[in-house]
Amino acid sequence: xxxxxxxxxxxxxxxxxxxxxxxxxxxxxxxxxxxxxxxxxxxxxxxxxxxxxxxxxxxxxxxxxxxxxxxxxxxxxxxxxxxxxxxxxxxxxx
Amino acid sequence: xxxxxxxxxxxxxxxxxxxxxxxxxxxxxxxxxxxxxxxxxxxxxxxxxxxxxxxxxxxxxxxxxxxxxxxxxxxxxxxxxxxxxxxxxxxxxxxxxxxxxxxxxxxxxxxxxxxxxxxxxxxxxxxxxxxxxxxxxxxxxxxxxxxxxxxxxxxxxxxxxxxxxxxxxxxxxxxxxxxxxxxxxxxxxxxxxxxxxx
Amino acid sequence: xxxxxxxxxxxxxxxxxxxxxxxxxxxxxxxxxxxxxxxxxxxxxxxxxxxxxxxxxxxxxxxxxxxxxxxxxxxxxxxxxxxxxxxxxxxxxxx
Numbered sequence: 001x002x003x004x005x006x007x008x009x010x011x012x013x014x015x016x017x018x019x020x021x022x023x024x025x026x027x028x029x030x031x032x033x034x035x036x037x038x039x040x041x042x043x044x045x046x047x048x049x050x051x052x053x054x055x056x057x058x059x060x061x062x063x064x065x066x067x068x069x070x071x072x073x074x075x076x077x078x079x080x081x082x083x084x085x086x087x088x089x090x091x092x093x094x
Numbered sequence: 095x096x097x098x099x100x101x102x103x104x105x106x107x108x109x110x111x112x113x114x115x116x117x118x119x120x121x122x123x124x125x126x127x128x129x130x131x132x133x134x135x136x137x138x139x140x141x142x143x144x145x146x147x148x149x150x151x152x153x154x155x156x157x158x159x160x161x162x163x164x165x166x167x168x169x170x171x172x173x174x175x176x177x178x179x180x181x182x183x184x185x186x187x188x189x190x191x192x193x194x195x196x197x198x199x200x201x202x203x204x205x206x207x208x209x210x211x212x213x214x215x216x217x218x219x220x221x222x223x224x225x226x227x228x229x230x231x232x233x234x235x236x237x238x239x240x241x242x243x244x245x246x247x248x249x250x251x252x253x254x255x256x257x258x259x260x261x262x263x264x265x266x267x268x269x270x271x272x273x274x275x276x277x278x279x280x281x282x283x284x285x286x287x288x289x290x291x292x
Numbered sequence: 293x294x295x296x297x298x299x300x301x302x303x304x305x306x307x308x309x310x311x312x313x314x315x316x317x318x319x320x321x322x323x324x325x326x327x328x329x330x331x332x333x334x335x336x337x338x339x340x341x342x343x344x345x346x347x348x349x350x351x352x353x354x355x356x357x358x359x360x361x362x363x364x365x366x367x368x369x370x371x372x373x374x375x376x377x378x379x380x381x382x383x384x385x386x387x
Contacts, residue, residue, distance in 0.1 A: 002309060002318045007225040008201030008252065009319035009362060016222045016237050024136055024213045029107040032114060034213075035128040041180055043122060048180065049340035052203055053313035068204070068219045073110060080113070085122070091113055184332060186353075201317050228319060228369050229362050248367040254315045255351045255372035256334050 004060040005052075030069040037076060046079045054078045135178065139212040143174050144260055145281035147187070149274045152265040161187050162262070169210070176258070179209040184257040188249075190264045190288075195242050197235070197288035198261060199227045200253040207258035211286065218287060228252060238289040261285065263292040295350045295375070301327045302381035303354060305373065313341035316377040319361055320369070324381055325354040331372050338376070350375045 007013070025031040041048055054075035055063075063071065080086045117123045150172060151158035161168040165185030169175050176182050185207055188196040200206065201224045206214035217223055227234045231248045235241065242248065251259045263285040269277060284290035297303060307322035315337050331353050335346035354373050358365025 005202055006318045007221045008199075008317045009229045010221075010225040013220075013222040013225045016217050016220060016226070016234060018215070018217050018238070022216060026216075027107065029110040031132055032110050032128065035132045036110075036114060036117070036123060038131065038180060039123045039128060040117075045122065047340055047343075049313060049337040050343070052337070053341035055203070056313060064221065068216065070106060073106065073113075077113065080117075085120070086113070086116055090116055091109075093109075093112055201319070202315060229358075229365065231367050244366075249355070250367060250369045252317065252320075252369060252371040254317060255331060255374065257331050257351075257353075257372055 003056040004058070004063045005056045025069075033069045033073045033076065037072060040076065040079075045083060045085060050079060051075055054082075136212065138178060139209055141211050141281075141283040141286060142278070143172075144207075144211050144283070144286040145278040146172055146274075147174070147260075148262055148281045148286070149277035151262055152269075152277055153274055158189075158262070162189055165260070174210060176207065176209045183207070183209065185210065186251075186257050186259050187262050188251060188259060189262040190291075192264070193245060194247045194249065195288065196259075196261045197227060197231050197248065197250045198253065198259045199224055199250060201225070201228055202252075202254055205253040205258060207260055210258075211260070211283070214287075215283065235289060238284065240290055242291075261288040263290075266292055295330060295352075297327045297350070297352055297375070297378065297380075299327050299329050302383075303327055303352075303378040304381045305354075306377050306379070310338065312338055314338045314377075316373060317371065320356060320371055320373075323356050323360050325356040325360070325371075328353040328355050328370060334374070336374050336376055352378065354378070 037051065040046060041051065055071050058071065058074055066074065077091055081088050114123065114125065118125055147161060151161050157168065157171065165187045166176055176185050190196055204214060204219040206218060208214065228250050231250050253259050263281065266280060280292055282290055282292065285292040303325055305316060305320050305323050331351040333348035333350050335348050339346035351372055351374050353370055355368050355370045358367045358369060361369060
């Protein structure tokens with residue numbers, strides 16, 4: 001089934017917005033998500049294709065409402081739970 | 095102060111810290127190692143690398159040919175590489191000419207030569223860019239203030255596999271006197287993606 | 293396993309709408325394109341995403357006319373596609 005990430009040619013999105021002189025990461029947490037993902041893939045906890053797949057399986061409304069690194073973090077937590085590395089409860093802080 | 099790390103009301107920053115902490119407890123990541131890797135990545139990868147390659151290609155026709163034929167093999171001539179990431183990816187450099195212009199996108203996610211150029215701009219990752227540029231590249235370029243003439247053929251590269259793409263922009267007119275660093279200073283990240291002439 | 297296609301070959305992309313991860317964008321399904329060059333050999337991500345064994349297979353850079361993809365436009369779109377996504381195009385004029 002066509003997934004929400006597959007947007008090539010899709011109509012209805014707003015004009016492209018540029019941010020002047022934008023930093024590599026807008027917040028520390030973004031940089032940490034970036035680094036975490038590399039480390040987890042490097043360690044073989046999951047592979048890059050599984051990671052992309054996890055992003056694509058986000059509910060469409062959530063996908064479109066999430067920022068880029070929010071999508072990444074969502075995929076990471078999904079995979080960690082799926083692979084039995086951490087539980088949803090642990091990650092929720094409970 | 096830092097926010098409750100429980101439930102949906104928690105800030106994402108707190109949730110990321112929490113998960114990183116749990117992974118560290120499990121011995122799966124090391125926070126110091128994460129910081130080191132991040133620093134190393136940001137130090138080596140930036141659009142300035144792309145600008146240097148372009149300036150050298152403008153000045154040295156032999157290098158230009160080698161860069162276009164095999165980007166990965168040519169990068170070390172300037173002390174650069176596509177390594178340092180998860181896996182070294184093939185770099186394809188595509189050249190703008192008088193009658194052809196190239197634009198890069200990854201419609202499916204946001205693939206980009208980050209090992210060389212650093213993180214892509216936020217707009218490159220947006221659904222707005224990814225959806226429109228394959229269907230209406232002239233419209234998107236117009237949003238960036240760039241309107242190639244109708245005689246210029248536009249090709250959009252969708253980086254859908256393992257190779258990564260960078261544009262070799264045309265050398266602007268009237269730059270015959272400039273040295274390599276001055277030429278490199280003319281090259282923008284937007285030019286390397288193809289939404290600007292240089 | 294030799295490459296099925298060479299630069300210049302006309303190919304048609306799969307029309308399939310798979311229920312899993314894939315790297316054939318929907319806008320390029322069932323489209324007629326021309327192979328530009330080989331792009332190495334890599335395991336099929338459709339299988340890797342499901343942790344299925346996947347031997348490296350040829351990947352091709354394929355060029356499509358915008359009109360073929362969207363019914364309008366004077367540009368081309370070039371996409372890197374795994375061999376599994378491609379079939380030889382039936383030569384024009386042959387039923």
